[in-house]
Amino acid sequence: MKKLLFLAVMSVLMISCNEKKKEQEKIEKDPNLEIHEKIAMANGFEKFDSVSKIKFTFNVKVNDSLRSERRWTWNKNGNTISLTEKDSTMSYTKKDSLAKDKEYIDQRFVNDSYWLLFPYQLKWSDADFSEAKTANAPISGDEMQMLTVSFPSEGGYTPGDSYDIYFDDEFMIQEWVYKAAGGGREMATTWEDYEDFDGVKISKMHKSQDGSFELFFTDITVE
Template sequence: MKKILLLLALATSLLGCKNEPEKEIPITHQIAKANGLEVFDRVKELQYTFNVKANDTLRTSRQWTWEPKTNMVTLTTPDSTITYDHKSEADRHEWVDQRFINDQYWLLFPFHLAWDDMEYEYSEKATAPISGNEMQMVTVKYPEGAGYTPGDMYEIYFGEDLMIREWIYLSGGSRENPFPASWENYEDFNGLKIAKTHKNKNGSFELFFTGINVVMEDRVTE
């Protein structure tokens, strides 16, 4: 009799596990996955040039090489080349590291939605700031004391395909000087979907990437 009761209890337990709904994937992680998060662990080297135009004048251009697996970062400018370990030498190269974080953030922001510690709030319908189109929106906020710009907030507008189309950057979480920008000109680089161009509403500001090259690790097959 004890054996029968034990089997019934086990069967009930298994049925309960089977019927339990799977934990929903956070919308932030869904966006990261749609942009190629699952292949990022195979990235050996990432090369790109960060450019900023203001009123059709090129104001900034920085060429980067980043090796995610070794944390090595190289900044190349017309005047110099600096290489450092982003994990262990960031304090010694703070000026460079701040710019690396900024430039890489614009390039790979969708992945930071899964990588970083942040709070988020999802809205099914919202009006995008530049196009005026109705989109989904997620608002994310970094905690105080996080990184170089603690408390920063972003309102992210995206479509059914989970691709970001526009955002509003709120420095330190303040709404006094919101900075809206587009996310456009997407291209697939070995599975990473990257928006190469960002503009403000009147086009007087343009942030764009050139020379993007994603080197993947070779798969070992048996």
């Protein structure tokens, strides 16, 4: 009986692995997809269309001190967003025109959701993309593919920002370098601890090279 159960489990795992391999090969060989689109697709961009609600907690730790802890609920169907922070809950409906008193929550949602779903922003946002090239990643030093993503100099909360993203052969981001507009500050972090939420793949941990900075997600649910 145990042997039969083991074989059944192994069969399910093998089928799942084969399906993922076929999906990966389909993305790699699709001549109609550009590199940035392949990254989005590898992270489950198509699966996200069927998501109705996503919850997550955005955390920032600096030198073992928790600096931010924001709990979000995003109902995609009505595009309503709620933030719970320091025992206070605020909500708004995301639309083109926002009241001044809602800009505080919207700025933070844009920042936090960019970290959570940045691969999808490669499809959603009006960004420019460089040609992909081989380069050494800033933290690991490993040789990877690198693509620079540049956002317009006008519009949004942080216009003119850019990112150098380093990704593996499966089009999954492993590291990136954030570059503020106008030659301002730069920050390199890892993309690690990926989890698959029914096809939506999320990196739950981002660390600086010395580990003094950690940005991570907890309490993630995808419905």
